[in-house]
Amino acid sequence: DAAVTQKPRYLIKMKGQEAEMKCIPEKGHTAVFWYQQKQSKELKFLIYFQNQQPLDQIDMVKERFSAVCPSSSLCSLGIRTCEAEDSALYLCSSSPQGNSDYTFGSGTRLLVI
Amino acid sequence: GQQVQQSPASLVLQEGENAELQCNFSTSLNSMQWFYQRPGGSLVSLFYNPSGTKHSGRLTSTTVIKERRSSLHISSSQTTDSGTYLCALERGYNQGKLIFGQGTKLSIKP
Numbered sequence: 001d002a003a004v005t006q007k008p009r010y011l012i013k014m015k016g017q018e019a020e021m022k023c024i025p026e027k028g029h030t031a032v033f034w035y036q037q038k039q040s041k042e043l044k045f046l047i048y049f050q051n052q053q054p055l056d057q058i059d060m061v062k063e064r065f066s067a068v069c070p071s072s073s074l075c076s077l078g079i080r081t082c083e084a085e086d087s088a089l090y091l092c093s094s095s096p097q098g099n100s101d102y103t104f105g106s107g108t109r110l111l112v113i
Numbered sequence: 114g115q116q117v118q119q120s121p122a123s124l125v126l127q128e129g130e131n132a133e134l135q136c137n138f139s140t141s142l143n144s145m146q147w148f149y150q151r152p153g154g155s156l157v158s159l160f161y162n163p164s165g166t167k168h169s170g171r172l173t174s175t176t177v178i179k180e181r182r183s184s185l186h187i188s189s190s191q192t193t194d195s196g197t198y199l200c201a202l203e204r205g206y207n208q209g210k211l212i213f214g215q216g217t218k219l220s221i222k223p
Binding site: 033035037040041042043044045048056089091093100101102103104105106107109 | 115117144146148153154155156157158161199201203210211212213214215216
């Protein structure tokens with residue numbers, strides 16, 4: 001079982017609805033990352049938190065997503081208004097500070113219809 | 114252009130054959146990592162290999178930074194090795210994000 005927990009495993013939303021997915025990083029890890037993977041495509045970096053502060057994110061996240069880590073043991077990624085193109089597997093990863101040892105969760109698979 | 118290129122995109126082998134997966138990158142890197150992606154989507158770390166050769170059971174990873182390439186060798190393949198293998202580079206020390214290749218889908222036939 002992954003030490004990074006993601007919920008829910010599956011999420012189905014209508015276009016225009018809001019979506020939210022959660023990630024519990026591995027205990028003691030201070031860095032949290034979100035990636036998006038569309039069907040048969042490479043993982044795409046979305047946002048990176050260090051000690052709960054966002055340090056890097058792509059423009060799409062700034063414009064349409066909401067991502068926070070209210071505590072060291074919980075992060076969430078939200079989509080304000082779902083679009084069909086948001087259908088993808090969303091993977092959360094964590095790592096210790098100063099260490100490239102990444103642990104990935106099992107992902108949340110979002111389908112927007 | 115894509116910073117990380119994996120080849121081949123797919124590979125079909127008979128059980129017992131060796132597999133060679135390649136990863137080429139067009140940018141400087143701090144580290145190279147190899148992952149196995151399970152059919153459900155989760156990733157399993159196989160190697161953290163910034164340079165040189167590392168071994169783990171039937172798996173061997175070799176990274177040659179000056180040639181901007183990394184390889185994953187699977188010897189005596191088994192049907193359970195089937196799945197998608199991803200390489201990813203980290204450009205700077207603890208810069209956070211990994212840049213992934215598109216993966217090699219490996220199928221091992223019994």
